[in-house]
Amino acid sequence: MGKGNRRKVRADEFDSSDADSVSSTSTALSELTLADETEHVNSLEFVLEKYIDALYEKRGSTRETALSGLVDAFEGHVLATFVENKCITLLHQCINSVKRGSTKENCLASRAIGLLAITVGAGTSAHEIMEESVPQLSRALRSASDALKISVLDCLSVITFVGANDLAETETSLKIMWEVIHPKSVSNVGPLKKPSSAVLAAAISAWSFLLTTISSWRINPDTWKESISFLSTLLEADNRYDRSVRIAAGEAIALFFELGILDMSYNEESGIESFDDEVSKRRTVTYMQSMKAKISGQVYNLSMEAGGKGADKKNLNDQRELFQKFGIFSRYFFFGECPEVSLKISSKRNILRTSTWGQLVQLNFLKHYLGRGFLKHAQENELLHDVFEYIVDKTESLSAKEKKISRSMDKKGRNQQLNKDRRMAQARKQGHLSAQDA
Template sequence: MGRSNRRKGAADQFDSSDTESVSSASTAFSEVTVAHDTEVLNSQDYALDKFIDALYEKRGSTRETALSGLVNAFESNMLSAFVENKCITLLHQFLNSIKKGSTKEACLASRAIGLLAITVGSGNSSHEIMEESLPHLSKVLLSGSDASKMASVLDCLAVVTFVGAIDLAETETSLKAIWEVIHPKPASKVGAPKRPPAVLAAALSAWSFLVTTISAWRINPDTWKEPVWFLSTLLDAEDRAVRMAAGEAIAVCFEIGILNVYSNDESDTDNLDIGDSKRRDFLYMQSMKAKIADRANNLSMEAGGKGTDKKNLNDQRDLFQKIWDFIKSGESPEASVKISSKHGVLRVSSWTELIQLNFLKRFLGRGFLKHAQENELLHDIFDFGQDITESLSTQQKRISSKISSKGRTLKLNKDRKMAQERKGGILLAQDG
């Protein structure tokens, strides 16, 4: 009865007509006032309740507006207390929007589910979110929906599994669903469906994100030969985003031990105390490693033609330079993000951490800093350290900045020199 009354109130605000519905969800969220409603103690909760009630309305545009408002709220605030008793109710409405709504509504709902999981953090609630979402999300992936819906669902599936999975088997279930998008099996003589580059890149990113949660000691290299081979073929894809996503997937495979990146290339396999099949697997992986290293080297030096997007090209060069360095010397990538003077700096120093950071930054968007400051989940995942420059004087900060700049210059010069040497070596080999 109470819900019915609230829904009627929501209808007055959201469903009288499309022209009267809230044109901007973020504006609606910020402008809600309770000056004339003494029963409402918290204007934020009041606005969120209105959005939740609007999810029950029949008009699609009304639900889209409500979803936009909730997504904006999840990004802008830590709503742990608010969703504590509403988690599953919200989830069911979000799933309903994925099943029955427009593409736009389904994309918003997928994002809302991921944000809900990140908000509640690891535990029983996020595990329930994952369990209830998986069948519906997998169905969308099998249906071959349009690119934007597929990409949103892939992101959602990766996030809810990352937060909610409690064992390897659950993670593998999602990995298999995502891999079917990356490398679908032919359903008939017509062959496997060809994925749009945007979908393929999103699937590779989601897959890599989940692979970072797999412990190296649980890996059977024999089962990874086919995936690694297929990933290596994607380094030749026409689309740069696909090439880069495949490169990141391969990098994390190296790091968790699938390709045994730290083994000696000149190992005497005859002396290995292993059977013939394992020796063949070892030699196969070593040849694959050499092939990937050569391709990474070429992509780190790719020339840009007329009309080339220089930023994307530079991003590719930088990524594959890091991959090449890691393959040849085991040098791990490093990155840092300043969160705030209070929370310091978030630092990563491995492919696993870098891929997790980049994925969550992209998924949370403008809400990343807010969640990095207040969300315990992110503090459990990443290393937050003190920003040493905060305690320095102005002159000391200036000196520190110059030293950092000099270090970056030296690193760039080193990379250029190594690239030139590798290029010269390749040309000499071709001349020979």
């Protein structure tokens, strides 16, 4: 296993009437012709069972209603126990809905698959979800619907993030998403249509989310030359895409910086894969250093815009938010300031904390993907606890002096962990540790 509000493709965008709360079950049951079983109307498990049964129906509207209810339930609850014995059955029906029916049904089904993976967590079931879904999701990306493409990209990224067992599986999904980001000519067909700004920003964000998982494996810098070069072109002020694309590209490039690929030197390999010979190493290092210089200039120019000239007045708040995000990126790029975020997730002072750029990308993506359900999953879903630093804030009841001492100790602990991570990265670079030791 291994943001933000840039895009919002959720079930309730297609028809808000189809995404009522699971607690309000009477309407859903009526649409599923189950009104006669009112004695079970308040049973969530009973309703969920009927939603699964409804996925076998021939009528598309019935399947859509069931998928809406399932998506809503997966968002609002951590249904790990419920899906324990129903995971594969539910997966197969959702895959069938990705293949057929309306665009709305396809989108709902792909979202349900992603939420199912997050619910079951890393393990055998999540890996099976990934293996069985990727081929169909890849085909669904050929759709003309931007909404479906975005939903599928998000799903593909999530199921691979949770279910992939090795770098090869991760790279397969990264390649599928990259073909959307940077489509190439196909023999006897001609050039593929370039994606819209909405699809491109979504694709880069999903791709970046998955890219955060590769740091535990050895990295061949030559593999990423094309990606870095193309993403740098999206930072240009005169490119045809809107600013959300440029922000997504900047965030992706920051990951390469954190991985050490854009900060290579002749003296060390920064934990990346060994080169075949000295000539190859010097050629790659020279290229990466030139790209870093180019990107530095682009970052500076973009940061100077500060949401001014060219900003869409109708979406001024969105523009401000985008440039706040870009400000975080630029400070990280120029000064190496790792963005530390502490997110309070309950009245019991439970906190999710990030201390690296990759964790921030993961946090923002999962907040976007889970939507209104993020808080519930942050509180109860063990997957999120494994991904982020999950702690209980014990300082709220302390005196000012005690709080100061406690924070000092926390900082000392984080510094010790960072030093340990650096030592392990250095050992991996020298071949003393395998990826599993990390």
